[in-house]
Amino acid sequence: MVPPIFTTLPNFILIKDLGLLNTYLGIVLPGLLMTPFAVFFLRQFFLGVNSSLEEAARIDGAGRVRIFFRIILPVSKAPIATLAILTYITSWNDYFWPLLVGKDESVRVLTVALGIFRSQTPQGSPDWAGLMAATLFAALPIIILFTMLGRRVIDSIGYTGVK
Incomplete structure (x- = not known):
């Protein structure tokens, strides 16, 4: 597996050449199911799918596209x-990639905004109460997502493809 830090520079050059700096698309595009983890994860699942399903569809006269869909x-x-x-x-x-690609204030994501909020306090020490409130606000979507779908995610990791 390739660590993400090794793909940062080529991804940045690609996003820059495509003219997607300071856009949400430039922030989202490199991580959108194009990671080595995604390939490995889906490969492992597809290796576990029973080939008799595909063979039965071929016997019934289905082509490759129809079998897939x-x-x-x-x-x-x-x-x-x-x-x-x-x-x-x-x-x-993620913090580093949005910081690198989204320099403009109009496309600043929450994790980067928290870092800037922490460093821009005039007293010298951060406003800890405000920072912790904002951090809780940043963590809420993930907490809600995990409570709603956590069991389903864990169950699907061990899914074999045969009922």
Whole structure:
């Protein structure tokens, strides 16, 4: 697996060449299911899918595209949803990439804004009460997401593709 720090420079050059600096799309695009973890996670799931499902569809006369959309994709809804949730959590908590790509104040994300809020206090020491309130506000979406979907994520990691 490649650590994300090694892909930061090529991703930055790509986003810069595409003219996506200081845009939300530039912040979101590199992490949108294009990570080595996503490839590994889905590969492991697809290796576990029973090949008899595909063989039965071929016997019934289905082509590759129909097998993918009618059989493989519905079976893989849980792992794709799990991957989307894990990607969302990782992106929500990311600090360095949004700091690097979104320099403009209009595209500043919450994690970067918290860091700037901490460093811009005039008294010298941060406003700890305000910072902790803002940190709780930043953590609430992840806490809510985990309480609603945590069991489903854990169950789908061990999902084999056969009922």
